[in-house]
Amino acid sequence: MAERDPIELHARHDHQEVLPPELPGSARKPKRRKVIAGLVAAKLAIGGAAWLLIDRSHVSTDNAYVNADSALVTPLVSGAVTAVPVVNTQTVHKGDILLRLDDSDARLALAKAEAEYLTARRQFAQTKSTSGSLAAQVEARGADIGQAQAQMAAAAAGFDKARVDFQRRSELAQSGAVSGEELTATRNAYRTAQANLTMARAAMAQASASRGAARQSWAANEALVAGTTIDASPDVAAARAKLDQARLDLARTVIRAPVDGVVTNRQVQIGQRIAAGSAVMTVVPVNRVYVDANFKEGQLARVRPGQPVELTSDLYGEDVVYHGRVAGFAGGTGSAFALIPAQNATGNWIKVVQRLPVRVVLDARELAQHPLRVGLSMAAKIDVSGYGRD
Known part of the structure; x- marks a missing residue:
């Protein structure tokens, strides 16, 4: 076998990568633990910062709707309709004539x-x-x-x-x-x-x-x-x-508006004979509407009557902010008073977060400036900062 040139061997030796000596297994573990500890510390720091940034002084929901105690107009005597001087969407005042019946009898x-x-x-x-x-x-x-x-x-x-x-x-x-x-x-x-x-x-x-x-x-x-x-x-x-x-029966042949409001759901025409107690129309008192905000049960721990509420409506957008107060809580959740309440006794039970209606009364002056209608969507945010945890 021919001997290799010494110069060639020296050149190849210069081009080889110099690798550090391998560390034993016991030396790698402390380094891995330090990396994991650093990642955990970073995660905790991010979570703590997020917790500090969360607004814990308010609870909010966009599951809220405008409601009102509407007046259902029902004649107290029967008779044939001779005049209906109002139409749907018409604003009426208490005492205005809504309907006239034939008063001959x-x-x-x-x-x-x-x-x-x-x-x-x-x-x-x-x-x-x-x-x-x-x-x-x-x-x-x-x-x-x-x-x-x-x-x-x-x-x-x-x-x-x-x-x-x-x-x-x-x-x-x-x-x-x-x-x-x-x-x-x-x-x-x-x-x-x-x-x-x-x-x-x-x-x-x-x-x-x-x-x-x-x-x-x-x-x-x-x-x-x-x-x-x-x-x-x-x-x-x-x-x-x-x-x-x-x-009294003669006076009742003239049906008048029981409250100030807007006429809606008119269901009577001239010449129609109506019976006593039948609904003919509804008067919605738009100047006395309120909001029913449906909060999750986990949000109500610090909610109390009298706390201030800020509300916005999809009708006017976020530029118009209503101010109200918590008036009270409903007697039960919406599902509890459903026509067919949920029954969880079958064994196939899945926990569903329930919502409880919270009644919010609005500022009358703000309501007069920006009127609302029954059924409109609202977003409500309750200030619970005045209530401290035990």
Whole structure:
């Protein structure tokens, strides 16, 4: 084998990469641990900075909507519609006419009730006058009793005289001192006096009974009018109540706005016959709307009534900020009052974060400057900085 040139060997040796000696396994581990510790420290530093930058003094949601206690217009009497002077979107004030019904039947009922009221008053006056007449009849029956007593006394005296005469004539007739004709005459006179006494006693009883009946009639009549006036009489009061009801029914043929607001959902036309209690339209009080903000249950730990709220509407954008206050919380979540509430007793249970409606009242002046409508979307942010954790 030929020997290599020494110069060539030296050149190749100069071009070879000089590598450091390999470290043993025990020397690599401290270096890896330092790298991992540095990464963990950097992550903690980033998390701490993010935690410091998060706004913990507010809770917010964009699941909020404008609402209002709308007035549902329902006529209290039935009838045919003769006029509807309002349309949807029209602004009305409390007392403005919304609807007119045919009032022909109501006017007839009012006239009949007025006649019955006048009749009741006249009957009371007549009953009160009759009481005086019955009292006079009681006194007249008392006079009849006096006359009957006098007649009975006279009949009794005549009877006693006729009885004595008859007894005397009967004794003398046995000795022949009195004729048979005279004895017969005294006997007839005695029987006549006896009959007159019986008639007088019957007349006395009849006069007493008449006076008793007159007293009963007077007492019954007095029970109707004693201690009362014409206006306090039960019959008159009932007639007056019926008259007031007729007047109220006539007034109810004109339906007026119960509150200030905007007419919406009008469901009635001229000529349509509507029943009492049927909904015909709705008046939304846009100057008294509020916001129902649906917050997650985990956001409500520090929310309390009275805390300030800032709200923005999609209608005006973020340039218009409303200021309000937390008025209160709903009695339950939206799912709790659903038509078919969720039932989690089947075993296939998945936790779903619930939302609780929070009522927020708005500033009336801001609401007047930028009116809202029911159903509009809102974003709400509650300042909870005034509530500290325990």
